[in-house]
Amino acid sequence: MSPADIKDVENGPGPIVEEDGATWENEHDLKVPSVEKDPFGSEAVGEVHYKTLEWWQSGVLMIAETVSLGVLSLPATVAAIGLIPAVILIVGLGIVATYSGYVIGQFRARYPFIHSMADAGDVLMGPLGRHFIEAAQLIFFMFASGSHLVTFTVMMNTITDHGTCSVVFGVVGLALSFVFSLPRTMKNVSWFAMTCFVSIFSAVMITMIGVGIERPSHAPMQLTRPTTFVKGFSAVTNIAFAYCGHPAFFGFIAEMKHPKDFPKSLCMLQGFEIILYTVASAVIYRYAGQDVKSPALGSAGPVVRKVAYGVAIPTIVIAGVVLGHVAIKNVYVRIFRGTDIMHTRSARSIGAWIGLAAAYWVIAWIIAESIPVFSDLVSLISALFASWFSFGLPGIFWLYLYRGQYFTTWRRTLLTLTNVGLFLIGATICVCGLWVSGLAIHDDTGGGSFSCANNA
Incomplete structure (x- = not known):
């Protein structure tokens, strides 16, 4: 080519x-780079077709992947730093994440053979860049899926009043996630994602109404709040995690019927995210007060809490499945790209998909059991990966696209400074976030690894 x-x-x-x-x-x-132009080749013939997503289906998948757990960590973030700084960060980072997502769409339009961040790494730095980003991307998805399994155990402990060992609940979550990961195409997973979309919105609304009626805290909300650097920057990493869907964007674009419609999907995601995050975090904090839980669904009374978690089950499971599906598909495409196996339903193709899915979810479960505290795991994921995939790397993508033309016009100069700033945001979140998340994990006494203790 x-x-x-x-x-x-x-x-x-x-x-x-x-x-x-x-x-x-x-x-x-x-x-x-050393990949074919199209990750799925010609789909004129074959049993399995991948490029089937309408823009709105892609938007629903993006919402299911991103919004699910992100919104559940934000009310505690507001409690840590106060309402006004939190709202500024939520809206501000949301706008930045919208722009960085648009840059990813631009980069993919220029290089239509890109299927994943690893392919983008090949464009930037050759095979070395591909291998490095491929490994980082896969680890990110495993950690993020692990956070869903942690939330699943919290949910089961809440609903059943710690009916059995938390490790058992984790195994049940692993099994469900594996089963729902078996469809090979995004379009099939998108039908699950629609249920996820309704689920998270309903669960958050139930929690908001529940805390509004029960008013577990009568203390006035604090518009600003003195805090330490560790707690304050942990809040920043939690907000960054709420916008960490970017590593999957290349995969979603690759399976769209019309990739040029990606900006519509992006606006659908970001508009929903910013509004829901701002309103939900402010309302839940207003009535739950400084003792608001993370995940936020635990802030309501015992009955409402169980109802909210019950309604959230599809989100807790399926949103993790969307993440897992993207990760498994990246490995699958990496192995079979350019072969007939991509488009057949043979024993080899099906067996390979099942084997990859099983290995992926077992590793995600081990991560979940190793770091069983939700807020700590979220902070670590954000610092290590969301910092670069959602902020730092998109800035590098733009600088690569326009190298040699940074200051040709006033508009280009402004965009150059913007994307240098995007890179610096990612680097700051990574360095400072790793420090504060490491301290939090070290100091946390919420439960040991592979523990049967109640983590609700």
Whole structure:
């Protein structure tokens, strides 16, 4: 595949021309990594077709993947730093995450063979970049899926009043997640995600109404609150985690019927996120007070809490499945890209998918049992991975796309500074977040690894 072929696919004959006059005409500007142009090849024939998502289905998947657990950690974040700083951070980082998601869409439009962050790493740094980002991406998904399994054990302990050992509940969550990960295409998973979408919204509304009626705290909410650097920056990492869906965006775009519609999916996600996060975290904190729980569903009274967790079961399971599906698909495509196995229902293709899914969820379960405190795990994931995938790397993508043209116009200069700032945001969250999350895990007394104790 030559650079000219790629230009023809994207823009028709001739050079690529941006709105502000920038052009890309040579091989350096359109470097082709060691992957095929299209991750799924031709789908004119074959039993399994992947590029089937409408833009709204992609948006629902993105909401299911991102919103689920992120919203549950935010009320405790408000309690840690006060309402006004929290709202500024939630809205501000939401706007930044919207822009960084748009940059990911731009990068994928320029390089339509990209299926994952690993492919993007190949474009940036060759095979070394591919291997490094591929490993980081897979570890991120495993940790994020582990956080869903932790939440599943919290949910089961809450509903059953700690009916049995928490490790057993974790195994049940593992089994359910594995079963729901068996469909190979995103379109099939998207039907599960719609249930997830309704589930998380309903659970949050029930919690908001419940705490509003019960008023577990009568103390006035604090608009600002003195805090330590550790607690304050832990709040920042929790908010960053709420916007950590970006590693899956390339995979969603690759399975869309019309990838150019990705900005619609992105706006659907971010609009829903920012509004829900702001309203839910402020309302739950207002009535639950400084003792608000993380996950937030535990802040309501015993009965309402059980109802909210019951309604949230589809979200707790399926949102983790969406994350797991993207991770498993990345490995699957990496192994079988360019072969007929991608589009067949043979014993080998099905067996490989089942084996990858089983291995993935077993590792995620081990992570969940090793760090069984929800807020600690969220903070660690955010510092290690969300910092780069949601903020730092998109800034690098833009700088790579426009290298050599950073200061050609005033608009380009402004965007250059914006994307340098995006990189610095990611680096700051990573360095400071690792420190504060490490201290939190070290000091936490909420329960040991592989413990039967009640973590609700």
